[in-house]
Amino acid sequence: MSDLQRTPLHAFHVAHGGRMVDFAGWDMPVQYKSILEEHKAVRTTAGLFDVSHMGEVDVSGSDAEAFLNQLVTHDVSSLYPGRVLYSPMCRPDGGVVDDLLVYLRGPSRYFLCINASNIAKDLAWMRDQASGFDDVTINDRSDDYALLAVQGPAAEKIVQSLTGAKLPILGTYHFQEGTVAGVHGMISRTGYTGEDGFELYHAAADAPALAEALLAAGTPHGLQLAGLGARDSLRLEAGYPLYGHELNDDLSPIAAGLGWTVKFKKPAGFTGSAALASEKQNPDRRRVVFFRTGDRRIVRAGTPVLNEAGAAVGVVLSGTLSPVLGEAIGSAVIPANEVANPLSVEIRGTSFTLQLVKPPFVELKKSS
């Protein structure tokens, strides 16, 4: 356990009763008091998450836009300063290296947020992909930044009480530089819960002071500290993919239902475009679907998905209990042509029919 990495908030988590677990090599709080309670707090009031394990990368130079537009599937040229873009980043075969957020800070100055488990792999991939461009600089800033997420319907009220920034006019997937509780950083109206909320990028050394200030300001509004357990159930309830589950080396954005992030019409093309275009046309392609079962028994990742004849046609990718519905929910990959057929899973000898659902599983009041 001694070689696990720690965020600048490790002592904060331990002091607040966080149950620490190994997550992708990081010693992180999976929960404080209860995953279910933390989840419900985010849906009804607010939750505070430490996601400082995420990676940050600066990309700059006169070729930065052209480079990023080749690197990711979404259209980076649609960005303007202050705008955030979600995109997968694929290999030539269409498999996903990672999914990430692209921020445009100023002309030719981009900032990327990448998954903690993929930092080394992503940097190596990006540097390799940049070799054909003359003026691109890639800087790993992961150790410099801490990242706190305040998520939930009360998030705006809580963060606004600590900043002069005009949050009501900051739209979803927009960001600005600003100061929260005296800590300078980037205020990003993004998140991974399906609720309104903010992600605050700031200097690692400032993290404990900012976390305490957010906790103190949020507690009267019902804010709770929330761990990675609630983060996972919230994202699944919202229908967001998690790298390693709904997206991976073998599951493309087309399979994952993220076709809206794949811009085939980008003039210079992008890595993976040919493979993804051909996959899109293939009637035998696979598809990620979301399901509920009407029962409380959790359908765990790896459970086979059975067709009417009892043959395994797919596999469960993620599964949990929706704390809001009180029912098992999950995702699975199946052949696209099985979508209309009856599908089931077996748990400890009992069969459950999968009811396919277009997520989110719950009504989200997210502002736009």
Added chain:
Amino acid sequence: MSDIPADRRYAKSHEWVLNDGDGLVTVGISDYAQESLGDITFVEAPAVGDTLSAGDVFGVVESVKAASDLYAPIGGEVVAVNEALDSAPETVNQSPYANGWIMKLRPADVAQIAGLLDSEAYAAETA
């Protein structure tokens, strides 16, 4: 430090047995077990009328994290299960020794209880 009442006996697999004094015993899981499992989302209890031997798997307790088998600490016939857990399994987290009980048994041999750990031995086991 978990709560370990002295009025009952414990199995190494973290179930407890309380002699009800009316020919029946009540079985549940310890505070240590519920704390380790985290949020309990489902309890699969046996059917009333099932006959269990000591060590038999009699059910499953599921948390967000994992599903764990439950082992009969002693043998006997299942005479009741806690149906309230069907809709409120979190009761096991909130009240592992009272409202969160899982089943009642008519023991095959009540003397088997004495072979289980007392609260001190169980405290040592979970220290």
